[in-house]
Amino acid sequence: MDLLFIISGITALVILGLGFLVYSRNKKKKINQYFLFITFSVVIWIGGVMGLSFLHELPKQQALILGRIPFLGAILLSGLLFYFSQIFPQRTVLVSNLANLLAFTFCGIFIFLSLFTDLILRDIIFRDTFPIAVFGPLISLFGLIFLALSLSSIAILALKYKNLRRLERRQIFYFFIGLTLSIIGGSLTNLILPQFKLVVHLYQYGPLTVVFFIIFTTFAITRYRLFEIRVILTELLVGLMGIILVILPFVMPTSSLKILTGAVFILFCIFGYYLIKATHEESKRREEAEKIAVQERALRGRAEKLAREFERLDRAKTQFILATQHHLRTPLSIVKGYSSMLLEGSYGKLEEKTKRVVSGINEAIEKLIKLVNEFLDISQLQVGREILKKEETQIEKLIEEIIEELNPSAKEKGIYLKLEVEEGLPKIKLDRTKIKTAIFNVIDNGIKYTRKGGVTIRLKIKDLRLKIIVKDTGIGLAKEEIKTLFTEFFERGKEAEKIYTTGRGIGLYVAKNIIEAHRGKIWGESEGKGKGSTFYIELPLE
Numbered sequence: 001m002d003l004l005f006i007i008s009g010i011t012a013l014v015i016l017g018l019g020f021l022v023y024s025r026n027k028k029k030k031i032n033q034y035f036l037f038i039t040f041s042v043v044i045w046i047g048g049v050m051g052l053s054f055l056h057e058l059p060k061q062q063a064l065i066l067g068r069i070p071f072l073g074a075i076l077l078s079g080l081l082f083y084f085s086q087i088f089p090q091r092t093v094l095v096s097n098l099a100n101l102l103a104f105t106f107c108g109i110f111i112f113l114s115l116f117t118d119l120i121l122r123d124i125i126f127r128d129t130f131p132i133a134v135f136g137p138l139i140s141l142f143g144l145i146f147l148a149l150s151l152s153s154i155a156i157l158a159l160k161y162k163n164l165r166r167l168e169r170r171q172i173f174y175f176f177i178g179l180t181l182s183i184i185g186g187s188l189t190n191l192i193l194p195q196f197k198l199v200v201h202l203y204q205y206g207p208l209t210v211v212f213f214i215i216f217t218t219f220a221i222t223r224y225r226l227f228e229i230r231v232i233l234t235e236l237l238v239g240l241m242g243i244i245l246v247i248l249p250f251v252m253p254t255s256s257l258k259i260l261t262g263a264v265f266i267l268f269c270i271f272g273y274y275l276i277k278a279t280h281e282e283s284k285r286r287e288e289a290e291k292i293a294v295q296e297r298a299l300r301g302r303a304e305k306l307a308r309e310f311e312r313l314d315r316a317k318t319q320f321i322l323a324t325q326h327h328l329r330t331p332l333s334i335v336k337g338y339s340s341m342l343l344e345g346s347y348g349k350l351e352e353k354t355k356r357v358v359s360g361i362n363e364a365i366e367k368l369i370k371l372v373n374e375f376l377d378i379s380q381l382q383v384g385r386e387i388l389k390k391e392e393t394q395i396e397k398l399i400e401e402i403i404e405e406l407n408p409s410a411k412e413k414g415i416y417l418k419l420e421v422e423e424g425l426p427k428i429k430l431d432r433t434k435i436k437t438a439i440f441n442v443i444d445n446g447i448k449y450t451r452k453g454g455v456t457i458r459l460k461i462k463d464l465r466l467k468i469i470v471k472d473t474g475i476g477l478a479k480e481e482i483k484t485l486f487t488e489f490f491e492r493g494k495e496a497e498k499i500y501t502t503g504r505g506i507g508l509y510v511a512k513n514i515i516e517a518h519r520g521k522i523w524g525e526s527e528g529k530g531k532g533s534t535f536y537i538e539l540p541l542e
């Protein structure tokens with residue numbers, strides 16, 4: 001047996017092994033199945049070409065049948081490649097159904113013609129032991145179809161290239177190079193050059209061209225994870241090399257060569273061990289990273305959905321509140337109107353006892369109206385319905401007004417209320433009524449939550465911002481409280497509940513909404529329980 005024959009045989013075995021390896025990795029995947037079919041057709045072709053060397057020993061009829069096998073392999077290969085290129089790495093519709101139907105019909109017809117008629121291969125004659133094909137009349141058409149299908153496959157892969165991800169591009173690129181070289185080599189040695197009958201034994205070299213395909217595909221597999229069989233293929237290659245290297249010392253003629261090859265074998269074992277280990281680790285890492293990426297994507301999707309849902313609910317809630325408030329305010333104002341009129345004696349003089357009751361009702365209703373108004377303020381700010389009505393305001397005047405309103409309650413508790421103003425404060429553009437509500441709520445809290453001592457309000461300008469600092473000597477705030485102070489319906493501190501029972505936990509929330517609508521900031525600080533609190537409001541000077 002000559003060397004060429006042995007190499008052809010090994011090539012066939014290797015490509016078949018590769019085919020099965022890819023197939024066993026994922027038997028359900030179409031590209032893996034078709035890759036195996038492609039290797040079958042290559043093996044048929046290689047086997048057929050190898051068989052040609054024995055034809056001269058066979059009777060004419062049998063020789064002719066065997067001589068037709070390479071044609072079967074070739075046309076089968078081109079048809080399979082044509083299909084494979086459409087589904088690899090993913091299916092993309094680039095070829096119409098009609099073109100596919102035509103291509104596969106032609107393939108079928110030519111498989112039949114090349115096997116069972118003498119329209120393609122008419123006869124075989126021999127020069128020495130080398131067979132020379134006597135082609136039939138349809139050989140040119142056969143060649144044309146083979147080339148058309150093969151070249152279309154290459155063209156389809158090239159067309160897909162642009163839209164692929166980077167990794168897939170690399171995979172397809174090497175697969176493509178290997179395929180193109182093999183097809184060119186195979187066609188030249190077995191189809192085109194034999195037509196000129198120049199070198200009769202050229203056909204034998206055909207199978208060797210498949211080595212290009214094997215090398216490039218293997219490179220794409222091991223380097224760029226084509227077909228995801230990198231780990232196992234690396235192991236196989238290392239194993240194969242190991243077997244060859246372990247035999248070498250025994251067949252070497254001199255002992256120094258034996259030692260040398262033995263050493264190479266040991267080195268290779270170490271190298272192989274680390275290579276396989278690294279491949280394993282890398283693949284595990286990648287699998288884990290992929291798993292995490294999938295989870296992350298799912299979570300992100302869910303979070304986005306929730307956020308959208310939340311936004312929708314929030315909008316619905318605000319709309320609902322807005323509508324309700326309008327309906328609440330009207331009857332409340334009516335009740336308030338009547339109770340005031342009752343108190344004023346518009347419906348006759350009231351007895352002292354009744355007067356007390358009606359006055360209680362009046363006060364309660366007033367509080368309720370204030371609460372509803374606060375709600376309305378926030379909701380309108382939130383839905384952006386009400387634009388701030390800004391006007392030039394002398395802020396210290398505004399705060400003096402508030403102090404005037406709050407002084408009676410401070411006096412009643414026996415605590416002080418001080419205002420310290422930096423000189424020369426400029427006028428600021430603000431929505432007077434709203435800002436007054438916000439600052440009022442903060443100072444009011446200072447009074448409410450202080451038993452002795454008092455509240456100091458300081459006004460100053462810093463970094464082009466107005467700072468309003470409201471410092472009290474009251475019950476102070478715990479760390480956890482500070483975080484949630486400005487949330488809607490703040491869970492009130494126990495201490496605060498004791499001191500001021502009718503608090504609603506909404507005053508600071510209102511203040512925050514108003515201040516933020518003015519592009520300002522509000523926050524609270526405290527050294528701890530019992531150590532007083534300081535609230536800061538910052539407003540930009542416009």
Ligand code: ADP
Pocket residue numbers: 441445446449472474475476477485490491492493496497502503504505506507508509532533
């Ligand atoms: P309300 O005072 O109506 O309960 P707020 O939103 O104004 O609602 O305040 C929320 C809570 O923050 C209060 O219940 C109280 O626990 C706490 N708080 C606010 N201001 C102060 C302060 N100056 N000192 C101590 N605690 C305060």
